[in-house]
Amino acid sequence: MRRKTFVGQIVNLRRIGNPPAGITRAAGRRIANPPQVGNLPHIFALLMLAGSASGQPNYDLLLQGGHLIDPKNGISAVRDIAIKDGTVAAVAAHLDPASALKVVDVSGLYVTPGLVDIHVHFYAGTGERGSYAGDSSLYPDGFTFRVGVTTVADAGCSGWRNFEDFKEKIIDRSKTRVLAFLNIVGNGMRGGKYENDLADMEAAPAAEMALRHKGLIVGFKTAHYAGPEWTPVEHAVEAGTLAKVPVMVDFGSDRPERPIDQLLTKKLRPGDIYTHCYSGLRHELDENGNVNAGMIEGRKRGVIFDVGHGSGSFAWRIAVPAMKQGFLPDSISTDLHVGSMNSSMKDMLNVMDKFLAMGMSVDEVIRRATWNPAREIQHEELGHLSVGAPADVAVLKLETGKFGFTDMYGARLQAGRKLTCELTVRAGKVVYDTNGLSRPDWDKLPKDYRQTGDPRWDGIMPQRRQTQRPPAK
Ligand SMILES: [Zn+2]
DSSP states (O other): OOOGGGHHHHHHHHHHOOOOHHHHHHHHHHOSSOOOGGGHHHHHHHHHHHHHHHTOOSEEEEEEEEEEEEGGGTEEEEEEEEEETTEEEEEESOOOGGGEEEEEEOTTSEEEEOEEEEEEOOOOOSOOTTOTTTTTSOOGGGSSGGGTEEEEEEEEEEETTTHHHHHHHTGGGOSSEEEEEEESSTTOSSOHHHHTOGGGOOHHHHHHHHHHTBTTEEEEEEOOOOSSOSHHHHHHHHHHHHHTOOEEEOOOSOOTTSOHHHIIIIISOTTOEEOOTBOOTTOSBOTTSSBOHHHHHHHHHTOEEBOOOTTTSBOHHHHHHHHHTTOOOSBOOOOBSTTTTTSSOOOHHHHHHHHHHTTOOHHHHHHTTTHHHHHHTTOTTSSSOOTTSBOOEEEEEEEEEEEEEEOTTSOEEEEEEEEEEEEEEETTEEEEETTOTTSOOGGGSOTTOOOOOOTTTBOSSGGGSOOOSOOOO
């Protein structure tokens, strides 16, 4: 749903400064009154005063009594969190429920920053068969909010030749915040014929496109290359240097001419990302079962290691020994696409569960699904719940029981814990609510009840009842 009345606000925000595209886009979609980014505490103080004086509630939404995990701010404790105009307005041990238009009791649940999945494939809608710039990709909103994900980065489905088509077809139409790694291949991820075409891996036009969409294009991707040359990696790094963004590498076919240790110790820069780190397909473990010395050296140099589970990039026989040897991932991501969505990789929470199953704590799993990936893609306004941050929130339940988790070869690991998503908030609005935590019981409503929500907090059904709030001046 687009609200044309917000256009003026977007222009305003742009005039004020030069916020990252993520903030601008979020504001444009859902924040009726975007505050100046640099002056948040001040603005919020004014809002509070204005609210009290006029008898209006101070907050639009209050999530009450949950166990808040906010790794960036070192919080793992029971906290109330209040939201106003799409941003986090207050976090405290106790906030007055009377100060909020809507209060949701989330006691017994985890409240975390909206999950950030930096490896997905979402360039759907072109109709191209057998292509990640087509039928192998998914539409974002069906696969994100229901598992607490509010931000994704598409991992190279489009290149500089088709990025703007991707933006027009998907990015601009999604409620999920969709960012993108631009494929170093100009044609993007359209299959082997394109992805192995060394002539279509030019750094300059790729960098130019990234600079044109700064903040939206968060890096470059090289993937699936089968040849012996270093060209795809070198050109991606060149583009990354020009545009000052990281490179994410799917190292393609295993070739003796370009071994993984050279990639990680010589070719990549600090901040560049090695995805599929537990695939075992490129000697991530050496012949003795030890983590490849190049991985350890690469990490020391600042190379980032990302999970990128997918349908063929996560094996227990690699991940378990690597974890036991202390080689933990920097970020947890899905590599979600049509081929992986119903495979051993189900969704973001399933991949996170696998790290719980290997003994990682809930707090550390959340860190690797929120603040770490947000930093990796240079979006430090995301992945945490500081006052003034975009109010993207996941409310998760840790279930105990008997569960099984499978890998790319269909091997199972059994475990007793599993995360499920109760509720997701995107830009201050409830966009997913599994058990109706935010909804009233039908038999307590008037006999002829209709729409129960309010557009100030309800992102599920607000269109049936237009806002009563006067437009901001
Ligand atoms: Zn991928």
